[in-house]
Amino acid sequence: MSLVRVDALHKSFGNNEVLKGIDLSIEAGEVVSIIGRSGSGKSTLLRCLNQLESHDSGVIEINGRTLDATTMTPARLSEEVGMVFQNFNLFPHKTVGENVMLAPMVVRGERERDAARRARKELERVGLAEKFDAWPEQLSGGQQQRVAIARALALSPRVLLCDEITSALDPELVGDVLRVLEQLASEGMTLILVTHEMGFARDVGNRVVFMHQGRIHEQGDAKTLLSEPQTPELQQFISAVL
Amino acid sequence: MTLDFSTLLPYTDELVMGLLVTVMITVAATLLGIAAACALVWFKLNGATPLRVMIQTYIELLRNTPFIVQLFFIFFGLPALGVTLAAWQAALIAMTLNLAAYSTEILRAGVEAIPRGQFEAARVLGLSRRQTWRHVVLVPAMRNIYPALTNQCIIVMLGSAVISQISVNDLTWVANFIASRNFRNFEAYLVVTLIYLALAVGMRQLFRLAGWYWLGGRQGRAL
Numbered sequence: 527m528s529l530v531r532v533d534a535l536h537k538s539f540g541n542n543e544v545l546k547g548i549d550l551s552i553e554a555g556e557v558v559s560i561i562g563r564s565g566s567g568k569s570t571l572l573r574c575l576n577q578l579e580s581h582d583s584g585v586i587e588i589n590g591r592t593l594d595a596t597t598m599t600p601a602r603l604s605e606e607v608g609m610v611f612q613n614f615n616l617f618p619h620k621t622v623g624e625n626v627m628l629a630p631m632v633v634r635g636e637r638e639r640d641a642a643r644r645a646r647k648e649l650e651r652v653g654l655a656e657k658f659d660a661w662p663e664q665l666s667g668g669q670q671q672r673v674a675i676a677r678a679l680a681l682s683p684r685v686l687l688c689d690e691i692t693s694a695l696d697p698e699l700v701g702d703v704l705r706v707l708e709q710l711a712s713e714g715m716t717l718i719l720v721t722h723e724m725g726f727a728r729d730v731g732n733r734v735v736f737m738h739q740g741r742i743h744e745q746g747d748a749k750t751l752l753s754e755p756q757t758p759e760l761q762q763f764i765s766a767v768l
Numbered sequence: 769m770t771l772d773f774s775t776l777l778p779y780t781d782e783l784v785m786g787l788l789v790t791v792m793i794t795v796a797a798t799l800l801g802i803a804a805a806c807a808l809v810w811f812k813l814n815g816a817t818p819l820r821v822m823i824q825t826y827i828e829l830l831r832n833t834p835f836i837v838q839l840f841f842i843f844f845g846l847p848a849l850g851v852t853l854a855a856w857q858a859a860l861i862a863m864t865l866n867l868a869a870y871s872t873e874i875l876r877a878g879v880e881a882i883p884r885g886q887f888e889a890a891r892v893l894g895l896s897r898r899q900t901w902r903h904v905v906l907v908p909a910m911r912n913i914y915p916a917l918t919n920q921c922i923i924v925m926l927g928s929a930v931i932s933q934i935s936v937n938d939l940t941w942v943a944n945f946i947a948s949r950n951f952r953n954f955e956a957y958l959v960v961t962l963i964y965l966a967l968a969v970g971m972r973q974l975f976r977l978a979g980w981y982w983l984g985g986r987q988g989r990a991l
Contacts, residue, residue: 576892604894615889619907619984629893632903674889681894 527590529554529685529716530575535584537570544570546740548584554684557717559727559748562737563763568720571737572687575718576607589684601633608683612690614670616662616677622649623658626677634681641680648676652706668699672706685716692723704730724767728752736760775952776959779942786942787963793860793938794925794971800860801867801924802917808872809879810901823872830869836930838862843934859931859938867924871917878913879905911983918975922968929964939963 530552537545544567552558560568573579575586577593577600586593588606616625626645630636636644649655652672662670671691678686688707692700704723708730711717721727727734731748736759738744744751744760755761776783812823830838843858853861882905890900910917932941943960947953 578888578891599894600891600896601894604892607892609892611885611889613883613885615883615885617886617889617904617908619911628903629895632899633894677893 528552528587529556529589530718531585531587532571532575533585533587535571535574535586536582537567537574537579538582544740545574545581548742550735550742552685552716552718554716555714556733557711557731558719558733558735559731560718560720560735560737561722561724561727561763562743566737567740568737569689572609572689572718572720575685575687576603576609578609604629604633604681604683606684607687608678608681608685609687609689610671610674610678610691612694614662614667614674614694616670616673618662620662621658622654622660622662622665622673625662625673626680629677630680644680645676648679649673651679651709652676653702666699667695668702671695671703675703675706675710679710685718686710688717688719688721690720690722692721722767724752724764736763738763771955772952773955773959775950776946776955779946779949782942782945783939783959783963786937786939786960787967789856789937790925790928790939790967793856793863793931793936794921794928794967796860797863797867797924797928798921800864802871802921804864804868805871805875806906808868809875812872812876813879814897827869827872830866831873835862835866835927836933838866839930839934855931855934855936858934859928859936863924863928863931866927867920870920874913874916874920875909877916878909878911881912882908907983911979914975914979914983918972918979921975922971925967925971926964 528551530550532548532550535545535548536543548567548571560571562568570579574581575588575593577598588603591598591606593603616622617628620628623642623645626648627638627641630641630644631638646655646658649658652675654669654672654676657665657669657673662673665673674691675686692703695703700723704726707717707719707726711730719727719731728748733745734748734751735745736743736751736755738759744755744757751760752764755764808823811819815823839859839862842862843853843855846853846858886904886908887900890904895903928938929940932938932944935941939960943956946956950956
């Protein structure tokens, strides 16, 4: 059974149909990169997967459970799906440690001591154990983004959604974040990324999904697809970004 | 004209009592008003439509009428409906309602200035709306508008001079009392003016300290 299954997904903003019938299955442990032009619907697709946008029609199943605002509370959904944003979105009035501990304590009711131990472990995983008591504003963008990853991991989600998480970073900081993702992938974490990092998609990803005008235009094995694109649209896109 | 501040000495006790009344009623109205505003903003932004309309009506009513009329209505008007209040009760209610109305609008601006990404981050971490409000929204929102909120509380403290009109024995009432006894208007009102000035300055420092403690002093932030 697929970990994530999307069937005939439709989504419109007003008269603008952004997703025109998306079918997608993702297995546990897969690293899937969603690429495509701005406006092709890739971020909307990602945001539908954790209900930051509600879909108009179609079915989304995560781990065999149908996503539906009435049955899936944010707390329940957070057990399945974690998310990291382009702009980090750390809570500025909480220390790095408190950022990571907040949801385990508030949502899961963990004791502070347990949450702190877990937070230290996750921060170590992203290489920032020594920043536990630092404030977000004292960190570089790359460090903030790694804290955001640790914060998501502290809830042990089955799948991690990454929405252009290196796009707001200075070029020299991108590598640190990608290394963390690569390590997660090697540990068997299921990753779905909207990304412009073609090198990462090719080297670390299992699969690339190319979106064009609200549909999945082409998808397949990462290395094959990026070296031998079949459709003219993907050929054009790849030559434009490389 | 000769100034003689020693003429006020026999009234020291009255002045101290007046000061205490002004301070106590201000502290109570400030705490109640801000607490009410926090609740009202929540319902204004999350409540059902009829509730939101009611809250907005309340805010507009309080913000667009004179404080002294609100006070008179509560103290002199409500007994007609069978609600009879002591003067200090009426004053406390009027000041609290007034502060809550203004603070709700101030706080709303603070909440609306919080980036949408903060709400989204809280949501994908599984926080309910109430948990998001408590843990993610409230402190940054307060931080955004803290200077404006401080000013509003000081305005209410200074505005409390008006409650002497319904015979609450506050600082202004004491000034009137002294002046009517010894006809030393200049001395009485000058001293009371200086006490109000000291109260306002002290209150601002107190807010600064409280803000430092609760809203980000740990972070070494200026507020």
